Amino acid sequence: MTNIIEVKNLRKEFKSYSSRQGLKGAFRDLLNRQSKIFPAVDDISFTVKQGEMVGYIGENGAGKSTSIKMLTGILTPTSGQVLVNGLNPHKERERFVRSIGVVFGQRSQLWWDIAVQESFRLLKKVYKVSDTDYNEHMDHVIKTLDIEPLLDKPVRKLSLGQRMRCELAAALIHNPPLLFLDEPTIGLDVLVKLKIRQFLKEMNEKYKTTILLTTHDISDIEALCERVVMLDKGKVIYDGALEKLRTHWGEGKQIQFQFANEVIGNQLTFLTEEIDVFWQKGDNANVWTAIVSDKETQMSELISRVVGAHQITDLSVAEISTEEVIRNIYEKGEALSS
Incomplete structure (x- = not known):
């Protein structure tokens, strides 16, 4: 399969300013502000193949968010190369x-005061979608999302x-081969989440739509993605199969005591x-969870x-x-080999 996203040594730097204390410091800042360059994205590289859900x-x-904005053409990289669908996003x-x-x-991306279908018609014009293609594709989308x-x-x-179901439909009016989703299920109830995941x-199965999903809801990742790209402090610390991440760094058991x-x-x-265990308090004052290595002797003794x-x-x-696996990785702050 061909690569639909190619990122090589992508870097984005921002300048931050600091203020000196006191009135004298404020006058000095007027003449000579102190600044510092910091990399929000620090030379990352990865590829995504057509049809993948990552x-x-x-x-x-x-x-x-910074790297997604560069991938979608909103921000211009400081250095590095980005190709999405064979095109340079910002050029x-x-x-x-x-x-x-x-x-x-x-x-x-919908207009706040007009009917949803009017927003859809406007976007249809923007993307120059023919009536035939729109009707054929959007009939399926509207019916599946129940909107x-x-x-x-x-x-x-x-x-x-x-609104989120309508936003998703709006993003698919021109049936794009690549879909960027940034927290698409934030604040949604369980039934709506399940409907969106199934859709x-x-x-992905019908059109081989490639999906790059950014979310803090790990259940979304588990339900949809076989592969994860994990960032920390602007660098890629893991790029590989979700199952391998769980197998190699998720050894152990959670024992919940009430x-x-x-x-x-x-x-x-x-x-x-004397036991290698980490205790977590539950929502109830009488409930505690012990995270312990997957050894029978350790578990039995605990x-x-x-x-x-x-x-x-x-x-x-x-x-x-x-x-829990991902939380442990971030606490250790180590890069992982895939």
Whole structure:
């Protein structure tokens, strides 16, 4: 398969200014401001093949949004090369924007005061989509996303879930081969999330639509993506299969204890100090989760000590979640080989 995204040594630098203290410092700043150059994206390289669904993840400030803006032509790179659909996003902008679809969870491309279907018609004109292509493609999109009852309503009267489904439909009016999704399910309830995930899978299977998904909701990544690109401090620290990430760095178990009475964390730490375990407090004061290495001796010893010292009302054992794996990787701050 051909590469639909090619990024090589991509870098974006910003200049930040600092202010001196006091009135004297303010006068000095007028004449000579102190500045510092920092890289928001620091020489990253990766490729995405046609038809892939890739999770693009990282903490706040890791460089995700900045790199997405360069990939979509909004920002110009300081250095490096970007090719998307064989085009340079910021130099061939008019041709380029017709080949991508973009959904930003916190920004709208629909007109606030007019009916949804009028926004769709305007976008159809912008992208120069023929009536035949529009009807054939959008009939399927509208039906699958269940937005037909919403078409005659102004956008301002839609709920967040309704608006996000319409935003997704708007991004697909010209049936682009590449779709950028930035937090598309933010703030949505479970049923709407499931509907959107199922729709994205169908689009990928039917049209081989390539999807680059940026989200903090790891369940979205698990449901849709086989591959993840992980950023930290402007650098790619992992690029590979999600399953391999879980297999290699997710060894261990989560043991959840529900105690009959409230337990203090120091009590559990002291009780299990010779065991390699990390304790997390649950939403309930009586619930604690122990994250322990996947060794029978470690698990048996941990359970034995806790049960021997405290009254337990419930106990469950589960694999370490993907979210926990990723949290541990960021805490260690290490680059991972794929």
